[in-house]
Structures are given as C-alpha cells and as structure tokens.
Amino acid sequence: LETPTDKNDQDGETSMRPLTVSEMNQQMHYYKNNDVLGPTDPESRYVMEDVPYGLVLTVILGRLLNCPARLHESGITILSAMYGRDFLVENELLQGLGLIGEDDLNVNAYSLQEWKEMACVGYFRER
Numbered sequence: 001l002e003t004p005t006d007k008n009d010q011d012g013e014t015s016m017r018p019l020t021v022s023e024m025n026q027q028m029h030y031y032k033n034n035d036v037l038g039p040t041d042p043e044s045r046y047v048m049e050d051v052p053y054g055l056v057l058t059v060i061l062g063r064l065l066n067c068p069a070r071l072h073e074s075g076i077t078i079l080s081a082m083y084g085r086d087f088l089v090e091n092e093l094l095q096g097l098g099l100i101g102e103d104d105l106n107v108n109a110y111s112l113q114e115w116k117e118m119a120c121v122g123y124f125r126e127r
Contacts, residue, residue: 042083051079052090059088060099063107064115097124 003023005015019027039046055072062069080087086103094100098109110124118124 047079047083051076051087053093056088056091056094056100056105060094060105060107061115063105064112 003017003019005017007015055069055076058069058072059076062072076087088105089095089100089103091100099106110118114124
C-alpha cells in the first residue's frame with residue numbers, strides 16, 4: 001500500500017511512499033465498518049494456494065535445517081481439519097520432486113547441498 005507524497009519525481013509524476021504501520025492501522029479501522037481488505041470467501045487463494053504451496057515448503061525447509069516451523073505446521077493441521085482436506089500432501093510440484101510421500105513429507109529427498117545448488121541454478125540436478 002502506498003500514498004502520494006508532496007514531491008514529484010523526475011518525470012513530473014507524483015511520488016509515492018509506502019504507508020506507515022500507523023497509517024495502515026488507521027485504514028483497517030476505517031474499513032472495518034465499511035469493507036474488508038482481505039478475503040471474503042472461505043475458498044480464497046490465501047488458503048487454497050498459500051497453505052499447500054507456501055506453508056508446506058516452509059515446513060520442509062525448516063525440517064531440513066533442523067529448525068522446525070511449528071506454527072506453520074500447526075496452521076496446516078488446523079486448516080486441513082477446518083477444510084476437511086490434507087493440505088500437507090496437495091502440492092503437486094513437491095510431490096513431483098519426491099518431497100511429499102503418501103501421507104507425510106520426505107525432507108531427506110535432497111541433501112542440503114543439493115538444495116543450495118538448486119537455489120543457484122533453479123532446478124535439482126538429475127541423479
């Protein structure tokens with residue numbers, strides 16, 4: 001979220017700056033009685049995409065580094081129960097990489113070194 005500044009940029013356009021936390025808080029209170037700035041549908045992508053594709057990968061990386069993301073895991077468990085789905089195993093990309101088994105994560109599918117190489121080249125090398 002941004003707001004205009006008093007200054008113009010090089011092209012004569014009004015410059016923008018990020019909102020402060022205080023300004024964002026004020027907007028939230030204003031919209032509370034008027035409109036919601038977040039999802040209004042339980043089938044929102046904030047759950048349907050972010051949980052299996054964002055939180056699950058975070059959990060895998062946390063386990064790999066021996067630094068568990070317990071709150072992320074709890075969120076996945078709670079949301080899975082709420083939606084009657086198993087978000088932990090719904091990510092087809094991670095399944096294709098062998099990182100998700102039938103009912104759990106396979107964090108040892110790749111070594112830490114292989115993850116580091118993948119981060120540089122953009123893919124896991126064939127074995």
